[in-house]
Amino acid sequence: MTVQEIATWLQGEVVGNGTVRIERVAKIEEADQTSISFLANSKYERFLETTQAAAVLVSKKYQNVKLPHRDNLAFIKVDDPYLAFLQVHKKLTPVVDPFPAGIHASATIADTARLGKDVCIGANVVIGDGVIIGEKTKISHGCVIGVATSLGAECQLYPNVTVYHQTRIGNRVTLHSGVVIGADGFGFVPNANGPFEKIPQLGIVVIEDDVEIGANSTIDRATMGETVIKRGVKIDNLVQVAHNCVIGEYTVIAAQTGLAGSTKIGRHCMIAGQAAFAGHLEIADRVTILGQSGVAKSIREPGGVYFGTTVKERSRAYRIEAVIRSLPELSRDLYQLQREVEALQQALKEKKS
């Protein structure tokens, strides 16, 4: 595609030479005469003068756009240069579809399973009794789908995913490799002197539409009822969601975060990595929890930002952290002040006597 063709496709505006042919994408400092690049961060503005790119995507709001200094360079003005760049990248990058076409001969599919049109089933996949799989859903090699589980349409399961029995999965759900959905919740009747009796885990997991779950994350089935991952939730790698949790719509959870049993997270929350939630909490909508934070109590107020173990409101947490960093001096000052007060007391006593 030429620079002009790309600009037209992006609904952007060319400033400079639109005739050069683009073959690849590149960073602005590494680009060559076949490349398109982008400028989204003013730190990189200096490269505009030296870049070898044939085209650079810039923001419509960007003030410094004038005609390029070279006649084989163009700027393309767009609303969001980074997103536009990703679109071009996707268009120019040959797509590798990691999902197998058709149904592999080595798959083990129960007679009672019902597969939708145009499903892809990889090698060594095992599909249990009574499973229902929607149209165009792709299940890659080595996945195991337990008895009586249902998946909607256009889902993508990468290799070696395990979904336990009776799970209900919506449409357009993506599960990355090593994900385990529906393993038993961690429930035992404590016994001070002997074996713990297992509490049977009779509930299920429900995953609504448009959820994505990262590699090796685990979502446990409910003790009774349902563990629910609501529509549009995005979960990163190595995240633990315990029995009976509910994650609200469009909430995002970064890697290695853990939720103990029965905790309910609101909608549109942002949970950073390695955060931990105690059990039976309720977290309001649009709450942000920063990395490594420990949440031990419910958060009823929507929209706040929290940090620390246990969590404090962010600006408070930052003030506390500033004092913590100066605690050795604070402690020394206090000790010195004690000496000074003693001296004052002594001086006053001497005065009196």
Next chain:
Amino acid sequence: MTVQEIATWLQGEVVGNGTVRIERVAKIEEADQTSISFLANSKYERFLETTQAAAVLVSKKYQNVKLPHRDNLAFIKVDDPYLAFLQVHKKLTPVVDPFPAGIHASATIADTARLGKDVCIGANVVIGDGVIIGEKTKISHGCVIGVATSLGAECQLYPNVTVYHQTRIGNRVTLHSGVVIGADGFGFVPNANGPFEKIPQLGIVVIEDDVEIGANSTIDRATMGETVIKRGVKIDNLVQVAHNCVIGEYTVIAAQTGLAGSTKIGRHCMIAGQAAFAGHLEIADRVTILGQSGVAKSIREPGGVYFGTTVKERSRAYRIEAVIRSLPELSRDLYQLQREVEALQQALKEKKS
């Protein structure tokens, strides 16, 4: 079953109408005329007046039990309403057995492996040379059992578990999907200027009877000797147990906790989620470690409860946390006190002169 039949089966006592037929279990606020529910938490007591349930399990100690206000409602008095409810739930819920019957044709089983009576072996299972599997043990799809490993009777391995070579697993052990037993311990000879030399990991993992290990947890083999998970230990998801650790009988470890090499945990300990243990520690029996705590030294005293990074005794940790939360004010007060002491010093100096 009728209410009376359920009560008899539970060794409970009916107060009210025992003739209604029960078909399902439900929460007290969601129950209908075919449901049995339970009251285990006084917060839910108000629902006793309005529930549509046919029967409610209540504690024998519960004071407010009088004849129900409806003639199609009964209370069943039992020792532990929650446990009784789980028993009824289990009885009324159709059991889904996620384990395949028999030995699947696609399994790869070494000639030298010895399988006990009534084992179940799923699709694509691989069983190595010299493996011994006890009676009624169930190994689901995609599991790999390494060379010379032994499993006892009545174990359950969910899909896609990996057990490395020479592991010794007892009876009635449950391993959830994605568990990895016996991977190499993390041992390298440091080298300040070049590659680290690997320390060969020649030991094994021993898992005793009645252990349950959650999804995607990892138990490393010993460098020499054994990593041991003792009888009745329960481990949640995504837990890391390093080489040469020993976990004492009936200890419970919640999700995402990690133990560094050679640490020994006592019996009947309770370890909450995301806790971390340094290497070469000894933790006494019946110790409780709260969530996200970091344990850097051995704990010799049995029975304590600890929190924090690094851990303090719980009530001490809570007092410290209370001061931490007021550090900005404490710091301000100290600063103000410094000013006041300066003023006093000045006043006294002026007096003197």
Next chain:
Amino acid sequence: MTVQEIATWLQGEVVGNGTVRIERVAKIEEADQTSISFLANSKYERFLETTQAAAVLVSKKYQNVKLPHRDNLAFIKVDDPYLAFLQVHKKLTPVVDPFPAGIHASATIADTARLGKDVCIGANVVIGDGVIIGEKTKISHGCVIGVATSLGAECQLYPNVTVYHQTRIGNRVTLHSGVVIGADGFGFVPNANGPFEKIPQLGIVVIEDDVEIGANSTIDRATMGETVIKRGVKIDNLVQVAHNCVIGEYTVIAAQTGLAGSTKIGRHCMIAGQAAFAGHLEIADRVTILGQSGVAKSIREPGGVYFGTTVKERSRAYRIEAVIRSLPELSRDLYQLQREVEALQQALKEKKS
């Protein structure tokens, strides 16, 4: 082998009787007349008098070596008794090779894949289109190698590893079970009111020579460009490396540590367990991060040691932790000092009036 033969093989020196035949290795306190043991820690020195071993490896620097008190005991003086012991252990322990010989009939190998000489491919392995596998590389049961991925020579992939498409892996790389290489980075365009749009993850993962990655760890593919694990890096279990991270040569990362996107770690760093790194950081060479630390800013200075959330230089962090542990007393002292200052102020006022 006799004691003398072992000593010769280790280039060590025998003090005492070299004729006894050694059959196994053992701890010094558990050894018998067929065993060789070692002394590497002075805490165990007392066992030299009582051990039943036939030989004990001791350091050449060890001062207390005199002729043993028994005529069927020998000391072998070596440079590093622990390493020497591991070498003997390896020599005397029958090797179990967990890797299958040859290419298993149940493997699914794309016609366009190119396999080097003497590769081992286990049962149910799936190898995608265009995959290249070097000489003597061993891929155990249930592994899935995505389309257009390349592996060098002499790699070892334990069972149930997943490598996504287009990954580039060097020589002598070891991946333990459950590892997932190349899953999508966690990138979504936030949307305050509705679904998050996925940022396509078009980059790849590059793993250089001599890397080892522990069980169930996850290394995400780059959004664009490469996530890079450089030569000689050792990564423990359950570690998360996000999109576009770069881990420098010979760096070691312990279990359950997580790196957010685009963070670059230097060479020869030591990262302990459960540490967390924010995104877009740069960490200098030879930096040590202690367990559970949270790194929120770049560290430009090479060679430092850091601890805490957020991290402080180690000795500073230890001083802070000491003050934190005494905060209840510090707070009480401050309160008492406030009372004393008030009393002084009152006394001075009374004096004045």
